Amino acid sequence: MKFKKSDTDSMLELLRWRRDVRHFKSDPLPDDVISNLMQAISLAPSVGNSRPWRIVQIKSETIKEKIIANHGEANAKASQKYRDEERDEYQSLKLAGLREAPLQLAIFTDLDPTAGRGLGRQTMPETLTYSTVIAVHQLWLIARTMNIGVGWVSILNAESLNATLEIDPSWKLTAYLCIGYPAYDDDTPELHRTGWQENTSKEWLEK
Template sequence: MTTSTALAQAAPFSTDERDAVYKAIHTRRDVRDQFLPDPVPNEVLRKLLEAAHHAPSVGLSQPWNFIVIRAQQDRDRVWRAFQAANAEAAEMFEGTRRDTYRALKLEGIRKAPVNICVTCDRSRGGKVVLGRTHNPNMDVYSTVCAIQNLWLAARAEGIGMGWVSIFHDADLREILGIPERIEIVGYLCLGYVDELYDRPELEVKGWSRRLPLEDVIFDGKWQGEA
């Protein structure tokens, strides 16, 4: 008796398909301010979430959930929580660095028509999850993969996305009703944009720069600082 196994062909993409993948990767940007008010159609949002849901996950546990926030009053509450944390963050920098930080426009929460809070349910899959036995953080890493899938799909659809990380965890839990056992991984702002920076915004505005690839590749063993 033979057992048939469904296998997909692993042939390379066509040249145009490969170019499209790399274009999405290299032109993806963290959008902070330049969102348009145009609504994101439900069918497009569904496609983006479907892309996120097709991310790899440890033990096929799929630990993510996506809380979609559209109502202006809800986004305003989240923005106020962000503003409080952002004021605290500014005080952690000094001199011109603080001034540069304060000059960055971070209005995505209120301007983007769709916000998504991405969470990780660390109990999904049970106490012992294949692939997580010796690294308990693999479920969180899997959830980050889902966010990256969503980000690249959004870029392909002409939708900008920003990842907001300046929050007190407890504030988001209260506003969105997230239980303590659930890990908050990312708060995302999505909306159409009419233009994107040709380089990361923080590079354009002098905050940092992309490191040369050669500086982050080690051959065979660790070669950085001990």
């Protein structure tokens, strides 16, 4: 397979428009979309070919309510780090689309997978989590090619989430994803647009 310059341009355009989405329409996603998302995960690289990602689709409304409460508590706690106007500013941010997103996935990393037989992770066990993160990013990109948005929610108490889902602690929460059709498209990060954190530059050093 030989790719073309137009593929590079399309890929850059895709990266430019990827964005973290917190505002969703509640329309359900067709099955073929979900199967493409799963395929994107399945095609990810992983240390020792360990494929340590473990995915739980949240369908139960009771569990969703517990996760919304978990996020609410974690977010309230996080806001205590700030004072005065900065706290007001933090509290005005929408940092999750947990109520609206029609597809929600809790993605874990198995910290001791049998697959891979330990290859590549003896000195850097965190490479298991890196592998899951890459899989998540692949899902994020393929979702965007189908005009679907993904929002990563990390403002959660991971231990409580494991308990809610009755998941053994040997699976470490790596990402909680809200997925659905975005309420609108934008090529600029929401935190940049709201003025919370502008995109910085000069992240590439040469020595």
